[in-house]
Amino acid sequence: MNWSGEQQPLGKLGLYIGYFYVKEATDTFLNTTGWGKGIAILNGNNLGRYWPTEGPQHTLYVPAAYVRRGSNVLMMLELEGTSTCQETSCTVSFVDQPIFVWKKIVTVGDFFSGGRNRLRSKNRRRN
Secondary structure, three states: OEEOOOOOOOOOOEEEEEEEEEOOOOOEEEEOOOOOOEEEEEOOEEEEEEOOOOOOEOEEEEOHHHOOOEEEEEEEEEOOOOOOEOOOOEEOEEEOOOOEOOOOOOOHHHHHHHHHHHHHHHHOOOO
16 A cells, blocks of 8 residues: 655654555454554554554554455554655555564563562661
C-alpha cells in the first residue's frame, strides 16, 4: 500500500490514509515495522496501537471481518514519524504471520536472586 501527501512532508507525525484493493477477505497481520508509534484503523475498525521500536509485537492482527472485498481504507495516526517514506509515498505491508521481536531485559533467575540479595542486605544487623 502506498500513501501520497501534498499538505506536509512525508515521514513526520500526522494522519496517513491509504487505499488498497483485495479480491477476497482473509485474516492477516498489519506489519508496522518502520513506523514509529501510533494507532491503526481499517475501514473504521480500530486495529490497535503500535510501537514496534519497543516491541515485542511488530504486527497487528486483522480479522477477515474487518477486510472488505474490493476497496479498503487504512488510516495510520503516526505520533513519532516513520522511516517507510520515499519522496512521494509511504508504505506498509500485510503479512500472513505475526512478527514478534523479544528483548532480554532480565531472566527469572536474575530477578529472584536479585530479590534475595536485596533482602539479605536490608536484614543485616549493623554493629
